[in-house]
Amino acid sequence: MMAVEQLCNTETDNDVSARHIKQITATKFSRAVAGYAEHANVQKRSADDLFAKVKSHATGICLDLGAGPGVNTARLQVLFGTTIAFDLSFDMLKHSQARTAICADMDALPLLDKSVDCIFSNFAVQWSQNLPHLLKELYRVLKPGGVIYLSCVVDGSLAEIKTAFNKVDSQSHVNKFHTLVQLQQYISAAKLDISSLNQTCYQDSYESPMAALRSLKAIGATNQLSQQKRKGLMTKHRLQQVCAAFPLVNERAIVSYQVAIMELKKI
């Protein structure tokens, strides 16, 4: 029952300022540090697909945007002269053992124009409150000829969770993600050149629906659950109903993430 209470017992993001949302996001990720590795299977696969694109002759300064606990930072430090781990969560950065780190908001990028050679960002930019602006900012801080290796969770993700909740009520319970078409429009508006872009479905498999729901904490998609709790709607009974309605495959609870895997360039 501990897990049920923890899932319900978080603060609402509704009707709060953007700053407050950032604080909540940072707190959620800071709390997730210890268990992050356990929940980050999908993130690891997505990172591997991005690393497959990184040129072996990579040089200069690389920014690991939304670096989290630094799994990718460690790999990037081997490839680049300097790698900067950048994250909103101080606890994540402390865990990262990065040689150079910036604790800041990606929506207010404190970096000079044309200051980095490469940007690597895995499973993070969907957290931006203004993705079109962020992509323009990435263009600004990138040197001409610079490359961005980017993965972004897009619309269609967490479909199983939506299905489970839809059987209980008609409200949306998971974060809203941009569509692939929107993402392409934002990239084009930011004047970034698309070297490659493909959408991949990564799936995690859990022994129970409750374990699957708990995994949402790893990407912070508990916002809507939190709102329900604040309104007193997400009771243990309702959560049990959601678990009962969760679609199982071979008695396993699957969680799917639709992810855009991209290589972008500033020409």
Ligand SMILES: C[S@@+](CC[C@H](N)C(=O)[O-])C[C@H]1O[C@@H](n2cnc3c(N)ncnc32)[C@H](O)[C@@H]1O
């Ligand atoms: C799902 S984790 C991904 C971590 C890592 N990139 C990986 O591949 O495992 C998302 C990270 O983005 C960070 N993040 C969320 N919103 C952010 C923001 N506005 N600015 C900077 N980092 C942010 C979180 O703190 C978290 O560490």
